Amino acid sequence: MERNLHRQLANMKKSLFDQGYLDHEQFTQLEELQDEANPNFVEEVVTLYYRDSARLIQNIEQALEKNPLDFAKLDNYMHQFKGSSCSIGARKLKNECTQFIEYCKTGNGEGCKRTFQQLKKEYSSLKKKLEHYFQFARQVGPLEKACRPK
Amino acid sequence: MTSKSILNLGQKFSVLIVDDDKIIRRIHKVLLNKFGCQSHAVENGKEAVDLYVSGKHFDLILMDKEMPVMDGPKATQELRAMGVNNMIVGVTSRGLDSEKQAFTEAGLDYCVQKPLTSETITSLLQELAKKY
Numbered sequence: 336m337e338r339n340l341h342r343q344l345a346n347m348k349k350s351l352f353d354q355g356y357l358d359h360e361q362f363t364q365l366e367e368l369q370d371e372a373n374p375n376f377v378e379e380v381v382t383l384y385y386r387d388s389a390r391l392i393q394n395i396e397q398a399l400e401k402n403p404l405d406f407a408k409l410d411n412y413m414h415q416f417k418g419s420s421c422s423i424g425a426r427k428l429k430n431e432c433t434q435f436i437e438y439c440k441t442g443n444g445e446g447c448k449r450t451f452q453q454l455k456k457e458y459s460s461l462k463k464k465l466e467h468y469f470q471f472a473r474q475v476g477p478l479e480k481a482c483r484p485k
Numbered sequence: 486m487t488s489k490s491i492l493n494l495g496q497k498f499s500v501l502i503v504d505d506d507k508i509i510r511r512i513h514k515v516l517l518n519k520f521g522c523q524s525h526a527v528e529n530g531k532e533a534v535d536l537y538v539s540g541k542h543f544d545l546i547l548m549d550k551e552m553p554v555m556d557g558p559k560a561t562q563e564l565r566a567m568g569v570n571n572m573i574v575g576v577t578s579r580g581l582d583s584e585k586q587a588f589t590e591a592g593l594d595y596c597v598q599k600p601l602t603s604e605t606i607t608s609l610l611q612e613l614a615k616k617y
Contacts, residue, residue, distance in 0.1 A: 360602075364516075364602060365512070367603075368512070368515045368516060368519065373515055379511075380508060380511060380512060383508050383511065384508050387506075387507060387508060411551070414551065414578065414579075415506065417578060418506055418509065418599065419506055419508050419509070421578060421599070421600060422506070422508050422509055422512055422599070422600045423508070
């Protein structure tokens with residue numbers, strides 16, 4: 336029974352990789368950093384990311400309301416957001432950030448605004464999926480418990 | 486993941502993480518700990534320079550490029566001007582060779598992409614081990 340739950344959890348994770356939400360290499364590396372000293376490291380880092388990046392999202396939103404747009408400032412904010420997003424393996428978000436930065440370089444304000452709307456959707460969508468994943472992971476427990484003979 | 490047992494370095498290296506992103510600081514700290522390194526983290530280049538001015542020393546500095554107060558290139562220049570000759574590795578998410586080149590010319594030993602991977606850490610620590 337427990338092994339089935341672990342299989343379900345693994346399939347959830349595989350789905351996040353296959354749908355392009357998460358980068359396999361980066362997310363796996365974060366998981367490999369989990370140990371007895373840091374048992375919930377991935378969830379901790381993801382929680383920190385969403386808490387910290389909310390401020391950046393707000394800054395970008397406010398900057399996009401200015402007229403004329405300050406593309407240097409927007410580039411700077413998005414660059415920070417991209418760095419954080421890459422660190423948790425958020426692949427789709429990283430791609431949206433890259434697109435936004437390209438639009439900043441060409442001074443395409445409409446492109447920036449359009450991309451930012453898409454980025455916010457991806458940001459919320461990933462948050463829900465990861466919350467669901469971590470909630471299930473906490474219920475399932477560590478793999479060694481499932482494999483331990485009774 | 487390559488671990489300290491495979492590296493077989495036999496010594497603890499001290500590493501200073503200089504980055505304004507607290508997520509990067511957390512990840513790099515835990516990653517370096519897996520390799521048996523003692524790490525300390527600061528939020529900008531000025532804090533890094535102040536540590537050295539106070540007499541602290543590290544075997545390796547991982548220096549972010551863009552930070553408030555004092556950025557990576559400026560902090561690297563100041564540290565080299567002070568006579569700091571330990572390994573300084575620039576860490577940036579900027580991908581263009583021209584951007585990395587400009588940062589390297591400030592006095593870096595290497596410039597790598599962030600986030601760091603265990604393979605990158607392995608290479609850097611192996612380079613560091615050659616010096617000792």
